Amino acid sequence: MSEPPLFERIYAIVRQIPPGKVATYGQIARIVGGCSGQMVGFALASLRGTQTNVPWQRVINRMGKVSPHGAGFGSAIQEDLLREEGVEFDIEGRVDFEKYGWMGM
DNA sequence: CGTATGACGAGCC
DNA sequence: AGGCTCGCCATAC
Numbered sequence: 032m033s034e035p036p037l038f039e040r041i042y043a044i045v046r047q048i049p050p051g052k053v054a055t056y057g058q059i060a061r062i063v064g065g066c067s068g069q070m071v072g073f074a075l076a077s078l079r080g081t082q083t084n085v086p087w088q089r090v091i092n093r094m095g096k097v098s099p100h101g102a103g104f105g106s107a108i109q110e111d112l113l114r115e116e117g118v119e120f121d122i123e124g125r126v127d128f129e130k131y132g133w134m135g136m
Numbered sequence: 137c138g139t140a141t142g143a144c145g146a147g148c149c
Numbered sequence: 150a151g152g153c154t155c156g157c158c159a160t161a162c
Contacts, residue, residue, distance in 0.1 A: 037158060051138050060157095067157055068144035076142050077159060092144060100143035109143095 037066055038074040045075070048089045049116040053126050054133035055093050056094040068093070076100065088112040089133075 034040075044059045056068035065070075075087040076086045092098050097106040104110045110120060118131050 041158095057146090060145080065157090067146085067155095070144085070157055070159090071143085072143040073141090073158065073160090074143095079160095087143085093146095096144040105143080116146080 035103065037070065038077060041066070041071050042078075042083060042085045043060045045087060045090055046130055048133050050089075051131065053058045053089050053091055053113065053118060053128070053131045055091060055095075055107075055128075055136075056086040057093050058136065059090065072098070072100075089116075091126060095128060096123070100102070129133075 040063050041059060045054070045064050048054050050112060056071040059071045060066050060068045071090065075085070075090055078085055078087055091109075097109045099106055110124065113118065113126070118126055
């Protein structure tokens with residue numbers, strides 16, 4: 032069949048996340064179906080930066096925290112971008128899924 | 137062309 | 150209760 036690559040489908044889901052909201056790798060993987068959370072992480076890592084229009088910053092891990100990807104700076108930028116959108120971080124750097132969770136998680 | 141890596145999650149012992 | 154393995158797709162060298 033002629034369905035787009037799995038990664039492309041993941042990008043489409045992330046792109047649907049509204050500003051001021053955050054989603055988890057597992058959540059997206061579950062929506063896409065047929066792939067594990069790692070696929071989502073790999074897909075976003077393949078973006079190599081802001082080449083795509085995918086708000087990868089709105090995607091965080093299951094613990095409500097960002098992952099230590101890249102040299103450790105990428106995660107810092109991610110938090111900064113989310114703060115710019117209105118997302119608040121806990122003392123531990125965690126996000127409230129009850130408030131900012133996508134789809135009302 | 138083949139190998140290795142890359143931002144998780146859940147289950148199993 | 151804790152630690153470890155497996156699963157999965159794409160890209161780069």
